[in-house]
Amino acid sequence: MATPIFIVTDIESDGPTPLHNSMLSFASVAIAGDGTRHGEFEAVLTPRPDRTTNDTTMDWWATQPEAWKAATEGAEEPTIVMPRFADWVESLPGPKVFVAAPMIFDGLWMDHYLDEYAGTRALSGPFKGRQIFRGGGICLYTMAGTLRGAPYLDWGMSKLPAEFYGHIAHTHKAIDDARGFANVLVELLKLSSALPPITGSKSDFR
Template sequence: MANLPSPYTDAITFSFGDSPELNEQLLGLVLAGKKTATCGALRDYQQGKEAMPVAGRRDVVLNGAGEPAAVIETLSVEIRRFDHVEPSFSDLEGEGPYAQWRAEHEAYFTRNGGFSPEMDVVCERFKLIEVLAAGRALYNQVASPIFIVTDIESDGPTPLHNSMLSFASVAIEADGTLHGEFEAQLTQRPDRTTNEQTMAWWATQPEAWEATTANAEAPALVMPRFADWVESLPGPKVFVAAPMIFDGLWMDHYLDEFAGTRVLSGPFKTRQIFRGGGICLYTMAGTLRGAPYLDWGMSKLPAEFYGHIAHTHKAIDDARGFAHVLVELFKISRALPPITGSKSDFR
């Protein structure tokens, strides 16, 4: 087997399944974010055939060729009788409805030492930590990006001088599949000031101001919680804002300052929760509309693109509206002829 990359040189390695074909199939489910649990016969661990999973440990998953393809971290371990495993757990394995899961596991255990409904199995929950080089091609094939469409509200134009008051994010796939929402209000920073013009505008929006400032929490508490939420979602995550230079700038600054991560990904050694450079919804909407630059603008889009959700300056309302816009723009994008070419000289 190829040498394990740092920092996993001493990690335990294993493969899902008992054949190269099944290895690849189950690995694909893990990389797609559809498989976040597995179970194995307790006897195999007791006999030393496999290392017992331990919560908090990170193991390397091998592909069908025996190459290190991914890293997972065990979240929980529980021993149950096979016939006591509930659909709430089997669903996490991502291998189909409960009846299918049961039939396939009965067949698997039968050909690997015998099956009994009373047999003890080790039920493990895990999360994907990293995709390694040997798993990248499969990951790009099976993973469905989740777009974290985010709107922020602030007491001024720049995070260098002012404070972010609230933000909300909608996690959605390009086809409209919803994966959840996150909303928070933030206390103003003592090392920042308010902008007079911005505060005068807020005085004209009392309902939005109340929603923006109610139950505020410290950014040092909120931003790590948001980063954990993003990481808990399956597949690669992409940040989306309208425009990126405003909402994205605020979120990048606050994530960097309070959670040790960024809106952007890149050759950084810090925690990376997003993939790529993100999407500026303002730019995407302008180009896909085929409009000249001076006619760009989110207000130029028809109301149905927003799902008829009013832009209220409450972060969650605005994020939901922008999420609808993103899905509509992807419909336009998919209808365009693809552009292919030789490998770019860009490095």
């Protein structure tokens, strides 16, 4: 079986939804399950002219000057960045799997921007055309909750010990957060590999 490369991604935005707001920056760490690194990708994006900022989000950004600087300096057009990112993903060995924490936020943004600007998706499925990722991706938030044996209302990335992050602080700078989440993924895969295997039908990964 081919060894997957996990593309652990964190995004920063000026609001809660790609339907109304813009993605400001994102970063990805390509990592194998054993912790082997296969590179990183960072980008800062120009805001979309057809979107607005969210007041609550911008008030929060005002309290994070260093992270705001990292998320806005040296911005490039998403029409340039997203195809470059898709090419980088495809250049990596083996099947690639998208990872985010949580998938419903970071994954939603990446899926929308890749669809809009690169003719592909973050989440694979029964779609025609270019597919750079395999399967539906991994929600690190969900994985962390279930493998810790915690009840649903006690899930959360902040509940994990600092050792899981490799003691990398969550700074809201996309690359810092992606690196920390990549370390978390490796730790959780160790927990998963220690569980009794469950056999079933053939994988439906595409």
